[in-house]
Amino acid sequence: MAQTRFSGVATSRPFQSKTTSRRGAELYCGQLRLSTLAAEYGTPLYVYSADHILDRLELFQRALAGREHLLCYAVKANSALALLRLLAEHGAGFDIVSGGELERVRAAAPEALSRVVFSGAGKTAEEMDLALEAEILSFQVESEAELALLAQRAARMRRKARFSLRVNPDVFAATHPYISTGLSEHKFGIPIAQARRIYGEATGRAVRKQRWLEAYGVSVHIGSQIRSAEPFGAAMARVARLVRELERDGISLRSVDAGGGLGIDYEDAAGFDPAAAAHAYLYAMEQALDGLNVRLVLEPGRFLVAQSGALLTRVLYVKKNGRKTFVITDAGMNDLIRPALYQAWHEIVAVQPRTGRAITADVVGPVCESGDFFARDRRLSPVEPGDLMAILDAGAYGMAQSSNYNSRPRPAELLVQGREARLIRRRETMAELFAPEMEQVAVLSDPLKSMKK
Numbered sequence: 475m476a477q478t479r480f481s482g483v484a485t486s487r488p489f490q491s492k493t494t495s496r497r498g499a500e501l502y503c504g505q506l507r508l509s510t511l512a513a514e515y516g517t518p519l520y521v522y523s524a525d526h527i528l529d530r531l532e533l534f535q536r537a538l539a540g541r542e543h544l545l546c547y548a549v550k551a552n553s554a555l556a557l558l559r560l561l562a563e564h565g566a567g568f569d570i571v572s573g574g575e576l577e578r579v580r581a582a583a584p585e586a587l588s589r590v591v592f593s594g595a596g597k598t599a600e601e602m603d604l605a606l607e608a609e610i611l612s613f614q615v616e617s618e619a620e621l622a623l624l625a626q627r628a629a630r631m632r633r634k635a636r637f638s639l640r641v642n643p644d645v646f647a648a649t650h651p652y653i654s655t656g657l658s659e660h661k662f663g664i665p666i667a668q669a670r671r672i673y674g675e676a677t678g679r680a681v682r683k684q685r686w687l688e689a690y691g692v693s694v695h696i697g698s699q700i701r702s703a704e705p706f707g708a709a710m711a712r713v714a715r716l717v718r719e720l721e722r723d724g725i726s727l728r729s730v731d732a733g734g735g736l737g738i739d740y741e742d743a744a745g746f747d748p749a750a751a752a753h754a755y756l757y758a759m760e761q762a763l764d765g766l767n768v769r770l771v772l773e774p775g776r777f778l779v780a781q782s783g784a785l786l787t788r789v790l791y792v793k794k795n796g797r798k799t800f801v802i803t804d805a806g807m808n809d810l811i812r813p814a815l816y817q818a819w820h821e822i823v824a825v826q827p828r829t830g831r832a833i834t835a836d837v838v839g840p841v842c843e844s845g846d847f848f849a850r851d852r853r854l855s856p857v858e859p860g861d862l863m864a865i866l867d868a869g870a871y872g873m874a875q876s877s878n879y880n881s882r883p884r885p886a887e888l889l890v891q892g893r894e895a896r897l898i899r900r901r902e903t904m905a906e907l908f909a910p911e912m913e914q915v916a917v918l919s920d921p922l923k924s925m926k927k
């Protein structure tokens with residue numbers, strides 16, 4: 475069962491500069507020097523603070539203490555097994571979007587499978603079977619065709635399938651277009667106006683196949699990195715109206731899943747108050763739910779883990795092309811794609827800052843793409859080759875979106891808790907990168923042999 479170990483709600487970031495008399499200012503993660511961690515484990519290196527993640531979890535748990543709730547961490551934000559284990563030990567459930575993420579939860583915390591909700595617009599029959607067999611809490615169903623397939627698979631396996639229709643509330647939320655999901659023009663969910671009919675048909679006694687379906691709840695997710703409480707409240711108000719209509723139809727849902735999407739402030743970290751953001755968000759939803767007696771499920775991803783993590787990288791070169799200065803790091807867009815993919819802004823700081831005049835530079839990786847940048851025209855303290863830099867707020871959608879592009883092995887990952895740093899994923903090896911091809915002996919033998927001659 476969930477043990478409690480909370481360090482008290484800290485609102486500050488885990489990566490802080492400390493001044494030691496001998497060395498000057500230096501960046502730490504909690505009580506550990508990042509320069510020491512980089513020397514021991516190499517770069518690029520992801521470093522996460524477990525204490526910070528637990529503080530964020532507690533922020534939600536405390537604010538929701540008065541209502542039946544379940545926090546289902548969105549695995550896609552950062553699917554490291556050690557993080558899943560940490561969150562499960564503290565009572566979290568999980569929001570998954572693939573069979574692979576289901577297997578991650580099973581590997582990290584099998585006891586938490588009963589606290590899993592399964593989202594995603596393209597679930598396959600095989601993925602449904604896996605999840606039915608694991609007896610997850612609820613399938614968040616995104617179309618009538620998916621519901622029909624789920625009914626079929628459940629009947630075949632003789633397993634109960636609890637489902638929640640993911641409704642599309644047609645609510646606009648200001649965020650990057652790639653991560654906005656709540657408008658009718660997006661691929662996600664079922665138009666909310668159709669939901670009542672579908673619940674009615676799915677719970678009707680007439681269809682034998684439907685015997686294995688159980689209408690458990692309703693879900694909504696309007697997008698990611700949303701910085702205002704208002705669209706969450708608007709979406710929830712529409713969902714609450716649907717729940718009341720269904721009640722009149724004799725269908726009483728047990729849960730309302732509000733999805734994830736609460737954002738952080740990447741650009742003004744010092745001015746960002748996570749407690750205030752969480753409270754405004756939850757208050758807007760409480761208002762909209764207005765006395766409905768349902769279990770509130772939330773699927774936070776970014777808000778829980780983004781600020782817990784940094785990507786440590788070493789400067790390879792500093793070069794000038796015309797009037798521009800480029801700081802070339804050993805981390806690239808394959809390690810952290812957010813700036814390239816979403817034009818995302820990340821704070822970048824020197825781990826052991828040098829004194830002297832600030833420079834303006836692009837911070838770029840070694841990948842052969844002009845989109846391989848972390849920052850453009852950024853004011854930085856002076857840097858030299860060999861210096862360490864930390865790209866902050868990289869705990870969400872960093873490692874999770876990493877790739878092997880340019881045949882680059884993925885970084886290692888460290889989890890810091892108290893005075894201890896634990897390697898939770900070692901650096902990938904070349905042999906691992908090539909393995910799926912090396913098995914195909916036919917591909918290799920001829921061309922490689924002939925090349926040697």
Ligand SMILES: *Cc1c(COP(=O)(O)O)cnc(C)c1O
Binds near residue numbers: 777
């Ligand atoms: C991505 C996603 C989340 C998590 O979003 P965050 O912005 O990281 O909180 C939650 N639910 C669903 C269905 C998602 O697709």
